[in-house]
Amino acid sequence: MRKFYLLTVFIVCSLMINAQTNFDEINLLLIKSKYKEALKLCDEALNSTNDKANLYYLKAIINKQLYRFAAAVNDIEQALEIEPENIDYLNEYASILIKRNRKNKALLTYKTILELDKYHVNSGLYLSNHYMKNKKYEESKEILEKLYSADTTNSYFARNIGLAYIKLGKKKEAIFWLNKTLAIDSVDIKAFTFLSLIYSAVSKFDSSLIYINKAIACDPLNKDLYIQAAEVHVTRNHNFRAIPMYLKALEIDPNDGFVTRDLGFCYYKIKKFDKSKLCLLKAIRNSDCGLDIQANSYLGNIYEKENKLDSSIYYYNAALKVLKPDHNSLFDLNKKKAECYYGLDDYKNAIKFYEKALTQDVESFWITSEMNSVLINIAAIYSDKLNDKAKALKYLKRVKKGGIIMNKDYYKYAQVEIRKLKEEMFFEEKSK
Numbered sequence: 088m089r090k091f092y093l094l095t096v097f098i099v100c101s102l103m104i105n106a107q108t109n110f111d112e113i114n115l116l117l118i119k120s121k122y123k124e125a126l127k128l129c130d131e132a133l134n135s136t137n138d139k140a141n142l143y144y145l146k147a148i149i150n151k152q153l154y155r156f157a158a159a160v161n162d163i164e165q166a167l168e169i170e171p172e173n174i175d176y177l178n179e180y181a182s183i184l185i186k187r188n189r190k191n192k193a194l195l196t197y198k199t200i201l202e203l204d205k206y207h208v209n210s211g212l213y214l215s216n217h218y219m220k221n222k223k224y225e226e227s228k229e230i231l232e233k234l235y236s237a238d239t240t241n242s243y244f245a246r247n248i249g250l251a252y253i254k255l256g257k258k259k260e261a262i263f264w265l266n267k268t269l270a271i272d273s274v275d276i277k278a279f280t281f282l283s284l285i286y287s288a289v290s291k292f293d294s295s296l297i298y299i300n301k302a303i304a305c306d307p308l309n310k311d312l313y314i315q316a317a318e319v320h321v322t323r324n325h326n327f328r329a330i331p332m333y334l335k336a337l338e339i340d341p342n343d344g345f346v347t348r349d350l351g352f353c354y355y356k357i358k359k360f361d362k363s364k365l366c367l368l369k370a371i372r373n374s375d376c377g378l379d380i381q382a383n384s385y386l387g388n389i390y391e392k393e394n395k396l397d398s399s400i401y402y403y404n405a406a407l408k409v410l411k412p413d414h415n416s417l418f419d420l421n422k423k424k425a426e427c428y429y430g431l432d433d434y435k436n437a438i439k440f441y442e443k444a445l446t447q448d449v450e451s452f453w454i455t456s457e458m459n460s461v462l463i464n465i466a467a468i469y470s471d472k473l474n475d476k477a478k479a480l481k482y483l484k485r486v487k488k489g490g491i492i493m494n495k496d497y498y499k500y501a502q503v504e505i506r507k508l509k510e511e512m513f514f515e516e517k518s519k
Contacts, residue, residue: 459497
């Protein structure tokens with residue numbers, strides 16, 4: 088009996104030693120990225136060990152590395168049949184499901200893991216990011232707070248809690264968590280940029296610039312930080328201060344068409360039209376900015392100021408081609424095109440685009456005044472250029488009361504013109 092017992096112990100120990108040897112060899116092959124050899128050894132070991140779950144788990148990892156995702160799913164599911172609550176297996180299962188684009192199943196798997204271990208980092212981060220992307224900010228925050236409670240030195244958790252509060256519109260709490268982030272990691276650039284955005288949103292621009300400048304000091308070759316600093320200056324209408332920031336961004340990436348475009352906008356707003364034109368032309372020729380409404384509209388304005396009306400019309404047309412149904416912009420662009428055609432003595436097209444402007448359902452405090460000015464311009468063309476007083480009267484009679492702007496009472500002016508034209512038409516008729 089004693090000999091049988093010793094023999095049994097010897098056999099069991101031999102099997103355990105052999106199994107451990109197999110696992111060591113498999114892990115060594117994995118470290119060397121010899122996946123096919125490791126897979127072959129796994130298959131051989133499955134016939135000689137009772138720890139089959141771990142071998143199926145290793146096979147799943149190897150097949151995932153070889154992009155054999157269907158086989159990997161089959162392997163990990165076999166491991167889970169043996170140990171259904173093994174968190175490592177569940178975590179690997181979820182990661183393979185994501186590779187196969189089975190995100191809903193992966194989501195359920197990560198939820199299962201969190202039920203087994205509420206502090207599981209990988210599952211918590213996946214779920215919190217999922218909730219953040221789907222605008223479930225409260226759920227995202229709750230998971231992150233649990234993770235943070237288990238690791239209060241983790242700046243990533245703290246920062247993303249701050250981000251969740253930003254999304255929830257709770258600025259005070261967001262600032263608290265972002266400052267906590269910086270207490271953990273004093274060079275967390277994203278925390279600086281988030282704080283800058285918060286203070287800019289509440290018009291505390293000096294505080295906003297302090298934080299974005301701290302971010303720049305940490306990473307002086309990050310063009311996005313210079314762009315964000317420029318945008319703060321633009322928001323407070325300090326376009327002249329935004330220009331050096333955009334120029335710095337272009338030093339880092341000279342081919343960024345959108346930065347070149349925004350630089351052109353700043354030059355335009357401070358009336359440096361030559362520099363604005365150079366930037367905007369470069370932007371729309373070399374990038375997707377060619378479809379930018381404002382860039383084309385600004386170029387139209389600049390060429391109109393230079394009395395290059397054909398070029399002005401070209402860029403107004405470019406803006407109109409890509410314009411969404413924004414009636415205010417359509418009104419302005421059609422009116423500007425009409426003015427350009429008028430300058431070219433093309434009165435037919437001038438009237439055509441003034442008429443198009445009148446068809447827009449404009450939402451503006453000055454709508455009556457804007458429409459009145461167009462009606463009077465059309466009337467003036469018919470009266471002064473086309474010698475058609477009857478049509479001029481027709482448009483003058485459409486001028487409405489109200490909408491006085493900058494002491495321009497278009498209605499009063501129209502009434503005077505109506506009397507004047509009627510008198511002229513009366514005497515013309517009598518003289519026949």
